[in-house]
Amino acid sequence: xxxxxxxxxxxxxxxxxxxxxxxxxxxxxxxxxxxxxxxxxxxxxxxxxxxxxxxxxxxxxxxxxxxxxxxxxxxxxxxxxxxxxxxxxxxxxxxxxxxxxxxxxxxxxxxxxxxxxxxxxxxxxxxxxxxxxxxxxxxxxxxxxxxxxxxxxxxxxxxxxxxxxxxxxxxxxxxxxxxxxxxxxxxxxxxxxxxxxxxxxxxxxxxxxxxxxxxxxxxxxxxxxxxxxxxxxxxxxxxxxxxxxxxxxxxxxxxxxxxxxxxxxxxxxxxxxxxxxxxxxxxxxxxxxxxxxxxxxxxxxxxxxxxxxxxxxxxxxxxxxxxxxxxx
Amino acid sequence: xxxxxxxxxxxxxxxxxxxxxxxxxxxxxxxxxxxxxxxxxxxxxxxxxxxxxxxxxxxxxxxxxxxxxxxxxxxxxxxxxxxxxxxxxxxxxxxxxxxxxxxxxxxxxxxxxxxxxxxxxxxxxxxxxxxxxxxxxxxxxxxxxxxxxxxxxxxxxxxxxxxxxxxxxxxxxxxxxxxxxxxxxxxxxxxxxxxxxxxxxxxxxxxxxxxxxxxxxxxxxxxxxxxxxxxxxxxxxxxxxxxxxxxxxxxxxxxxxxxxxxxxxxxxxxxxxxxxxxxxxxxxxxxxxxxxxxxxxxxxxxxxxxxxxxxxxxxxxxxxxxxxxxxxxxxxxxxxxxxxxxxxxxxxxxxxxxxxxxxxxxxxxxxxxxxxxxxxxxxxxxxxxxxxxxxxxxxxxxxxxxxxxxxxxxxxxxxxxxxxxxxxxxxxxxxxxxxxxxxxxxxxxxxxxxxxxxxxxxxxxxxxxxxxxxxxxxxxxxxxxxxxxxxxxxxxxxxxxxxxxxx
Numbered sequence: 001x002x003x004x005x006x007x008x009x010x011x012x013x014x015x016x017x018x019x020x021x022x023x024x025x026x027x028x029x030x031x032x033x034x035x036x037x038x039x040x041x042x043x044x045x046x047x048x049x050x051x052x053x054x055x056x057x058x059x060x061x062x063x064x065x066x067x068x069x070x071x072x073x074x075x076x077x078x079x080x081x082x083x084x085x086x087x088x089x090x091x092x093x094x095x096x097x098x099x100x101x102x103x104x105x106x107x108x109x110x111x112x113x114x115x116x117x118x119x120x121x122x123x124x125x126x127x128x129x130x131x132x133x134x135x136x137x138x139x140x141x142x143x144x145x146x147x148x149x150x151x152x153x154x155x156x157x158x159x160x161x162x163x164x165x166x167x168x169x170x171x172x173x174x175x176x177x178x179x180x181x182x183x184x185x186x187x188x189x190x191x192x193x194x195x196x197x198x199x200x201x202x203x204x205x206x207x208x209x210x211x212x213x214x215x216x217x218x219x220x221x222x223x224x225x226x227x228x229x230x231x232x233x234x235x236x237x238x239x240x241x242x243x244x245x246x247x248x249x250x251x252x253x254x255x256x257x258x259x260x261x262x263x264x265x266x267x268x269x270x271x272x273x274x275x276x277x278x279x280x281x282x283x284x285x286x287x288x289x290x291x292x293x294x295x296x297x298x299x300x301x302x303x304x305x306x307x308x309x310x311x312x313x314x315x316x317x318x319x320x321x322x323x324x325x326x327x328x
Numbered sequence: 329x330x331x332x333x334x335x336x337x338x339x340x341x342x343x344x345x346x347x348x349x350x351x352x353x354x355x356x357x358x359x360x361x362x363x364x365x366x367x368x369x370x371x372x373x374x375x376x377x378x379x380x381x382x383x384x385x386x387x388x389x390x391x392x393x394x395x396x397x398x399x400x401x402x403x404x405x406x407x408x409x410x411x412x413x414x415x416x417x418x419x420x421x422x423x424x425x426x427x428x429x430x431x432x433x434x435x436x437x438x439x440x441x442x443x444x445x446x447x448x449x450x451x452x453x454x455x456x457x458x459x460x461x462x463x464x465x466x467x468x469x470x471x472x473x474x475x476x477x478x479x480x481x482x483x484x485x486x487x488x489x490x491x492x493x494x495x496x497x498x499x500x501x502x503x504x505x506x507x508x509x510x511x512x513x514x515x516x517x518x519x520x521x522x523x524x525x526x527x528x529x530x531x532x533x534x535x536x537x538x539x540x541x542x543x544x545x546x547x548x549x550x551x552x553x554x555x556x557x558x559x560x561x562x563x564x565x566x567x568x569x570x571x572x573x574x575x576x577x578x579x580x581x582x583x584x585x586x587x588x589x590x591x592x593x594x595x596x597x598x599x600x601x602x603x604x605x606x607x608x609x610x611x612x613x614x615x616x617x618x619x620x621x622x623x624x625x626x627x628x629x630x631x632x633x634x635x636x637x638x639x640x641x642x643x644x645x646x647x648x649x650x651x652x653x654x655x656x657x658x659x660x661x662x663x664x665x666x667x668x669x670x671x672x673x674x675x676x677x678x679x680x681x682x683x684x685x686x687x688x689x690x691x692x693x694x695x696x697x698x699x700x701x702x703x704x705x706x707x708x709x710x711x712x713x714x715x716x717x718x719x720x721x722x723x724x725x726x727x728x729x730x731x732x733x734x735x736x737x738x739x740x741x742x743x744x745x746x747x748x749x750x751x752x753x754x755x756x757x758x759x760x761x762x763x764x765x766x767x768x769x770x771x772x773x774x775x776x777x778x779x780x781x782x783x784x785x786x787x788x789x790x791x792x793x794x795x796x797x798x799x800x801x802x803x804x805x806x807x808x809x810x811x812x813x814x815x816x817x818x819x820x821x822x823x824x825x826x827x828x829x830x831x
Contacts, residue, residue: 197425213441
């Protein structure tokens with residue numbers, strides 16, 4: 001009984017219930033929604049957000065925020081796109097280390113600004129959001145990287161599969177989630193990130209090198225955004241200086257917060273974040289299916305996020321009070 | 329026990345300055361292995377600073393430390409931990425979102441950032457240390473929500489985990505219930521039997537007698553005396569704790585005492601203060617003395633409606649008063665200058681003039697809109713009256729010195745033309761010159777027929793300013809001493825808790 005209750009009280013349970021309720025409701029109108037085919041559509045919508053969400057989760061747990069990850073995604077994708085355009089003979093897999101290192105470099109920039117100048121990360125990354133986006137325009141002459149430039153093998157990663165007909169990029173996204181889980185839960189770095197976010201004043205008293213951990217967190221977030229950048233090129237087959245990664249940070253923050261990560265630091269799980277991403281994926285997949293015009297999709301998307309947060313809060317509030325009543 | 333006790337810590341000439349103020353000067357202290365050593369002194373005597381130097385939180389300006397005969401440099405808390413020194417704060421520092429087990433071992437594991445967290449070992453170790461203390465807690469639960477007593481147990485378990493030879497407990501018993509205190513003492517005695525040394529900082533002489541082997545008394549940042557606890561009486565301890573020389577200031581003239589302005593009877597808020605009764609007359613300055621945590625600020629906050637009392641009566645000018653919010657209090661002619669200036673007193677980023685007129689919106693906006701010229705005029709006069717030193721009325725108040733900020737807060741309240749002023753540690757942290765001005769000002773206010781309740785931890789301040797002094801200890805008024813009879817000794821006698829207080 002207590003085991004059942006403690007499972008039900010977990011954040012993850014509430015999101016699972018919301019996902020099922022939402023899918024069932026949509027399925028009543030459009031039975032087509034409840035098929036393997038649409039599961040595939042949903043899963044293909046989420047890999048980039050999943051990777052971004054892992055990055056953002058680590059940053060939020062450390063009691064920071066990174067608003068620039070969309071711009072880092074865009075810049076890294078553009079660097080890779082330009083590379084493919086200027087050096088058409090280069091081996092296509094080289095794009096991965098290039099994208100990841102580019103992202104890591106920009107993330108390190110955020111981290112340095114936050115640690116050296118002791119600026120709030122929300123301000124720093126608001127600045128680099130514009131800065132990195134602007135640099136994307138400069139290096140690309142504001143021109144798009146076209147489909148013909150992106151290597152076929154890279155584009156194929158979004159369609160072909162090594163196993164169970166699951167495309168590569170979905171596997172990569174879940175692989176990133178698994179790695180994030182291992183880092184968060186089973187490495188000193190992970191525990192130090194949680195400790196830092198839980199009590200920043202106490203962290204140095206317990207031997208945590210706050211600057212180092214902060215730098216690593218932002219660099220990691222940048223590297224993951226860079227990875228998301230090359231996968232963007234794979235998924236959509238182009239890189240556009242103004243569109244690629246624009247608004248990405250907000251989708252990601254929404255997914256992470258729905259997944260139960262506290263913006264006050266110290267709290268958050270990978271499983272919750274994955275579920276938050278999946279819930280958003282379901283909503284994104286369902287809206288066009290329900291015939292909701294593109295012009296209203298953004299508003300509905302936003303409303304769903306708020307509703308999810310409100311439901312979660314009230315459910316857990318009730319759960320906690322009933323639990324404490326039972327205990328007393 | 330017969331042979332010469334071995335020395336664990338030898339501190340020589342330890343001094344510490346904060347911003348040019350010497351809070352600790354040339355402290356020598358020896359600690360034996362396997363003793364419980366009490367550290368006593370008034371508020372601000374330097375006990376906690378000394379403890380923090382041992383634990384690496386602060387670095388001494390001068391002086392040397394020897395541990396087991398060899399010189400050590402305690403550069404930071406982790407270095408202290410490695411040397412086997414642990415400091416347990418009154419309200420323990422913890423990571424509320426991490427598990428109890430992690431809190432116990434945090435800072436102990438080495439290894440690089442990507443090295444594995446040995447969960448099974450962490451949990452087993454944490455259980456083992458808590459078992460040693462006889463505490464049963466589920467170590468996988470998060471720290472958040474543990475009682476203070478259990479948080480302290482976790483901290484003690486932490487010190488065992490790093491095999492600390494010196495455990496410093498800074499006022500550990502203040503937030504505990506009597507039963508929890510018993511548990512803590514039994515554990516402390518067990519640790520002593522294992523040969524560990526404990527520094528026990530407390531205000532409660534009775535507890536010190538129950539637990540400690542030797543006692544060291546600090547006063548004004550200096551080491552005064554170290555003795556075996558059985559060789560010294562409570563009275564002597566108290567004498568050694570005070571003995572501060574009276575500063576020269578004396579109140580110029582005593583105002584004429586008028587009608588009763590405020591009558592407080594049987595005011596209680598369980599957990600903070602009990603059964604507080606007194607009367608305050610116009611023109612009178614009543615001092616409220618006692619140690620930090622005695623409940624003085626709680627009484628002030630209750631009188632002003634910040635955290636109202638649960639039971640009891642307040643009569644203002646002979647009429648029963650219901651004070652539930654600060655607005656009620658202001659309407660009744662009360663004003664409250666709080667102790668925590670930065671937290672509760674000023675609007676740091678706003679200009680001096682906005683700060684000054686904040687409590688009297690009606691005065692500067694007769695038509696409903698704020699009149700800038702009126703605001704300026706009123707502020708200018710207030711600044712002149714209290715000679716607040718500033719560059720411009722538009723300056724953010726945070727740029728003023730502490731003393732001038734405090735004057736500005738007082739000026740703000742004077743604009744409400746209060747009959748009753750409650751001043752909570754009004755001169756804390758302000759320099760001596762401004763202090764003297766403040767004393768004159770408080771005297772003048774009384775002369776104008778206002779009633780003043782002055783909370784102060786500085787005995788000379790109470791002795792020189794007040795007509796009567798009430799002393800609080802553990803939430804109760806333990807003495808009421810008229811000006812003529814008041815001495816530092818009898819105030820401290822009443823302030824130091826000695827008899828066990830039934831909870």
